[in-house]
Amino acid sequence: MNAIEIKNLYKTYKGAGFPAVDNLSVNIPQGEIFGLLGPNGAGKTTIINILCGLRSFDEGEVKVCGFSLPKQLKKIKRQIGVVPQDIALYPSLTAYENLKIFGGIFGLKKKALENRINELLSFFGLEQHKHRHIETYSGGMKRRINLIAGLLHNPEILFLDEPTVGVDVQSKTLILENLKDINRRGSTLIYTSHYMEEAEMLCTQVAFIDEGKLICQGKPQELIRQSKNCDSLEALYLFLTGKKLRD
Amino acid sequence: MNKLNSLIYKDFLLLIRDRAGLCLMFLMPMLLVLIMTYLQDSTFNSINETRIPLLLVNNDNDSLGITIEKQIEESAIFSISHDINGIKPDRKTLEKAVAKGDFMIGILIPENATNQIRKNVKRYVISAFNGQNISLDSDSVEVEIFIDPVTKSSFRNTLMSTLREYAVRTESDFLFREITSEVNKLTPVPIADIRLSRNQVIIREQYASMKERQAIPNSVQHNIPAWSMFAIFFIAISLAGNIIKEREEGSFTRLQTMPCPSGLYILGKIITYMCVCLLQLVTIFLMGMYLFPLLGLPALVIEGNYWLLLIMGACSAMAAIGYGVAIGKIAATHQQAAIFASVSVVILAAIGGIWIPVFVMPQPMQLLSAVSPLNWGLEGFYDLFFRNGNLGSILPECIFSLAFFIICIFVVFIKNKQYE
Numbered sequence: 001m002n003a004i005e006i007k008n009l010y011k012t013y014k015g016a017g018f019p020a021v022d023n024l025s026v027n028i029p030q031g032e033i034f035g036l037l038g039p040n041g042a043g044k045t046t047i048i049n050i051l052c053g054l055r056s057f058d059e060g061e062v063k064v065c066g067f068s069l070p071k072q073l074k075k076i077k078r079q080i081g082v083v084p085q086d087i088a089l090y091p092s093l094t095a096y097e098n099l100k101i102f103g104g105i106f107g108l109k110k111k112a113l114e115n116r117i118n119e120l121l122s123f124f125g126l127e128q129h130k131h132r133h134i135e136t137y138s139g140g141m142k143r144r145i146n147l148i149a150g151l152l153h154n155p156e157i158l159f160l161d162e163p164t165v166g167v168d169v170q171s172k173t174l175i176l177e178n179l180k181d182i183n184r185r186g187s188t189l190i191y192t193s194h195y196m197e198e199a200e201m202l203c204t205q206v207a208f209i210d211e212g213k214l215i216c217q218g219k220p221q222e223l224i225r226q227s228k229n230c231d232s233l234e235a236l237y238l239f240l241t242g243k244k245l246r247d
Numbered sequence: 248m249n250k251l252n253s254l255i256y257k258d259f260l261l262l263i264r265d266r267a268g269l270c271l272m273f274l275m276p277m278l279l280v281l282i283m284t285y286l287q288d289s290t291f292n293s294i295n296e297t298r299i300p301l302l303l304v305n306n307d308n309d310s311l312g313i314t315i316e317k318q319i320e321e322s323a324i325f326s327i328s329h330d331i332n333g334i335k336p337d338r339k340t341l342e343k344a345v346a347k348g349d350f351m352i353g354i355l356i357p358e359n360a361t362n363q364i365r366k367n368v369k370r371y372v373i374s375a376f377n378g379q380n381i382s383l384d385s386d387s388v389e390v391e392i393f394i395d396p397v398t399k400s401s402f403r404n405t406l407m408s409t410l411r412e413y414a415v416r417t418e419s420d421f422l423f424r425e426i427t428s429e430v431n432k433l434t435p436v437p438i439a440d441i442r443l444s445r446n447q448v449i450i451r452e453q454y455a456s457m458k459e460r461q462a463i464p465n466s467v468q469h470n471i472p473a474w475s476m477f478a479i480f481f482i483a484i485s486l487a488g489n490i491i492k493e494r495e496e497g498s499f500t501r502l503q504t505m506p507c508p509s510g511l512y513i514l515g516k517i518i519t520y521m522c523v524c525l526l527q528l529v530t531i532f533l534m535g536m537y538l539f540p541l542l543g544l545p546a547l548v549i550e551g552n553y554w555l556l557l558i559m560g561a562c563s564a565m566a567a568i569g570y571g572v573a574i575g576k577i578a579a580t581h582q583q584a585a586i587f588a589s590v591s592v593v594i595l596a597a598i599g600g601i602w603i604p605v606f607v608m609p610q611p612m613q614l615l616s617a618v619s620p621l622n623w624g625l626e627g628f629y630d631l632f633f634r635n636g637n638l639g640s641i642l643p644e645c646i647f648s649l650a651f652f653i654i655c656i657f658v659v660f661i662k663n664k665q666y667e
Binding site for chain 1: 249250252253254256257260261264265493496497498500501502503504505506507
């Protein structure tokens with residue numbers, strides 16, 4: 001069964017002369033760690049925003065967890081978790097307060113929520129810092145709390161937009177290991193990154209997107225093997241998208 | 248903890264962690280109320296206490312001169328002098344003293360003024376009884392008044408009407424006396440002096456209201472509701488800032504990806520900020536009731552139904568919250584929202600009669616004041632404070648305020664649609 005089904009998706013922003021997503025069709029099977037890769041402005045964030053219900057689309061069919069967009073957006077929102085690239089937390093509140101608020105909005109009950117918060121804080125090594133204000137956290141700690149906020153309700157699909165930007169190697173390793181663990185427990189991860197090495201190590205499937213179009217999709221090792229001159233995902237990425245600057 | 252509770256909890260925490268915002272919402276309006284009331288109260292008192300210097304040269308020393316002098320003294324508006332350095336001035340010196348600014352008003356009652364009036368009246372009455380028509384205007388008495396050009400027209404008018412009133416009184420007294428004398432010459436049985444009663448028309452001054460009332464309009468009764476309205480609308484700055492901050496920090500984006508309808512998000516803000524507005528209202532009212540008397544200011548007297556005050560306050564708060572949410576949604580940056588919200592609230596306050604009462608404004612501004620939500624709230628409070636109004640009398644203001652809120656929220660939903 002597919003976690004996500006996208007068929008002939010089009011999206012053009014008002015005033016833009018070209019589509020941000022151009023006739024895109026992708027199926028993402030359940031249980032995958034799916035890497036959405038491409039240069040800046042390729043349309044990755046637009047696709048993620050459409051899948052999360054943050055943006056509307058012009059044409060096409062989109063199904064998330066078997067529910068159609070935009071009609072069944074409410075149901076979809078209960079099944080997904082989002083980890084935005086920016087630290088989407090309240091800096092003047094403590095980590096515990098932030099998580100309590102987001103968990104409450106997901107409808108988690110008091111005791112269950114408290115247990116879940118403590119479980120995740122411990123999982124990401126932040127339990128002893130839970131009563132500190134977010135603004136006093138280091139970059140790595142903020143990233144981890146940002147991730148926890150998307151995991152509180154145990155989502156079927158977790159969208160991760162560059163979850164390791166600006167963190168040290170230790171935090172990055174912990175985050176990636178924990179993401180693999182979360183995937184093993186049954187969640188589908190949709191992941192975007194500019195770190196190809198990280199994507200190669202983490203993703204079970206990747207799709208290269210450029211100018212809103214799907215270039216290719218498959219398991220990283222298979223894609224590398226199929227291309228004659230590439231020995232890594234980064235080399236393949238450059239081969240497919242070129243070296244021309246995009247912004 | 249349900250979704251709405253979580254949203255209220257979030258907004259409450261954000262509010263109490265923002266100390267600058269709290270100061271803006273509570274301390275600043277309290278200071279404004281205190282300063283403005285104190286200023287207006289002392290100005291009002293100084294007008295009553297400061298007397299206008301007046302130089303009165305009474306060369307008559309008879310009925311007219313004495314009456315005028317007595318009445319001017321009783322008016323308590325003027326500080327009367329009769330000489331300059333112990334010397335009774337002549338006409339020229341009097342004019343010069345006023346022109347120099349030593350006195351704001353100079354009055355010269357000519358010699359034999361009463362006698363002249365008496366003679367004129369007598370001549371007039373005798374002629375009338377002999378069947379002849381003559382005018383009383385001949386040989387008129389001229390009381391001269393010299394006025395410093397800087398003298399307020401209101402004082403000038405008060406003085407002129409006082410002088411005219413007592414000149415007419417003196418004249419009519421003589422007239423009746425002469426008529427009595429002439430009638431007595433003609434009739435065998437003498438009649439008593441005809442005297443004009445001064446009590447035929449009694450002018451009673453009272454404040455109009457729907458029921459019996461005790462509250463007297465003063466600077467406190469005006470300023471407390473006026474600045475409470477200003478405070479309520481000033482939360483638009485904090486509210487708009489809060490919305491933009493959530494958007495800029497990305498937490499709003501996270502909320503959008505959650506099962507949290509935008510209506511619920513706004514409802515969370517409405518409830519939180521409604522509590523803030525009502526708390527502001529209660530704080531400022533309590534300040535007027537208990538702190539002001541300790542500072543030598545009149546105490547705020549609240550009459551009538553407290554629930555009606557609460558209803559009016561809540562409706563105004565809804566209008567202010569709607570305005571804040573709309574600014575927060577429309578403005579692109581925190582700075583933009585802060586500048587627009589503060590300037591627009593000040594403008595709405597100015598045209599709404601917060602600083603200057605609407606009735607002293609020019610006609611176009613008076614018409615314009617009707618579009619200010621602050622004016623609706625203020626008028627509602629005035630209805631309850633001064634006119635002993637009931638629910639029916641504040642209903643139009645409540646409806647306007649709620650309609651304004653609905654329009655603002657409608658704009659927010661349109662903006663949300665455009666963003667998608």
